[in-house]
Amino acid sequence: MPEMPEVETVRRTLLPLVKGKTIQAVTVWYPKIIASDSEQFIQQLVGKKIETIDRYAKYLLIRLSDQLTIVSHLRMEGKYRLVEVNTPKDKHDHVQIAFTDKTALRYNDVRKFGRMQLVKTGTEKEVTGISKLGCEPNSSEFTTQYLINTLSRKKKNIKNALLDQTIVAGLGNIYVDEVLWQTKIHPLSLANQIPQFQGHQLHDNINELIDLAIKKHGTTIHTYLDANGDTGDFQKLLKVYGHKGEPCSRCGVLLEKIKVSGRGTTFCPNCQVIYK
Incomplete structure (x- = not known):
């Protein structure tokens, strides 16, 4: 299972691949990955721009325009990769976020344990699993x-x-x-x-x-x-x-x-x- 160092590494390597890209379409092949209504998830993402990616503990926080954030937990084997939008689907690809530049962010998860939740930016510590977490290493709270x-x-x-x-x-x-x-x-x-x-x-x-x-x-x-x-x-x-x-x-x-x-x-x- 990816722990804090692995999730931070994913954040650092993913950010330059997707920062500034505008979402053109979203495909959800396995709706249970979305921890809310998947159709609403799709509708709200279209037209949004990826502004940055933050992290808290083992959660990725994909910050979008219009004050929206995708809270993503990779669980056991979740992975992100950037592909050309026409790249054939892998059998373990479950979500695709296609951009206007003809690239796409694919979420791949062999065990299907990972979850994504779309929330208002700033509420992630109140309405997601982050609300139950303690402080993380190397933070000012972790004395x-x-x-x-x-x-x-x-x-x-x-x-x-x-x-x-x-x-x-x-x-x-x-x-x-x-x-x-x-x-x-x-x-x-x-x-x-x-x-x-x-x-x-x-x-x-x-x-x-x-x-x-x-x-x-x-x-x-x-x-x-x-x-x-x-x-x-x-x-x-x-x-x-x-x-x-x-x-x-x-x-x-x-x-x-x-x-x-x-x-x-x-x-x-x-x-x-x-x-x-």
Whole structure:
């Protein structure tokens, strides 16, 4: 599933491809992708110009003229690409936004889990799933004290706490495993038992890890591609995710993999301290 670094990379690569283009026609091959009335979605988009693309956590915010925004969540395998408007349809293409210059933005999604919602610009934090999210890494709201105070009220394990998008928005399985290894915290540690010094380090490591992953254009494990069709590079720097049974690069003990609430979780049983 694309996490915050991957979605930010999609934003950065997609923006120069579509900025300033005017929408001529919209085709929705799979209406369930649209989280509202698909016919109304089509009608409202025609004639609008793409002004810019923003992002919040794992959501793309495609800003249009006339104060409209497409809020897009890629979910597991959603992808955007720019094609010539007459390009044959791929079987997993579900939405096409055709422009007046004869190019088209195609949304492709093997699992059909992704969603788009058209809203008034400025209301996305009130009327979409963004309303339920916490603050995102490297934001002014994501302070050390915020993280420490929030974790101190959570009785669940730290792996689940960091995956909880109402606490930290944008983290997923890959980066939670990596940051817990980096901070030497066992994934089954209770969130409210994490010492303050570890909370400080965890906060800083989350920010640094996400920043580096963005610079490396995200992580490609299975199918993630940016808007240019390129893979990310951060997978080359992963320390634990995908490395079950290999020696820990810090201490040499073999990495283990367990299930935490159904999520595969890789960690070092020697380096990572469990707090109970």
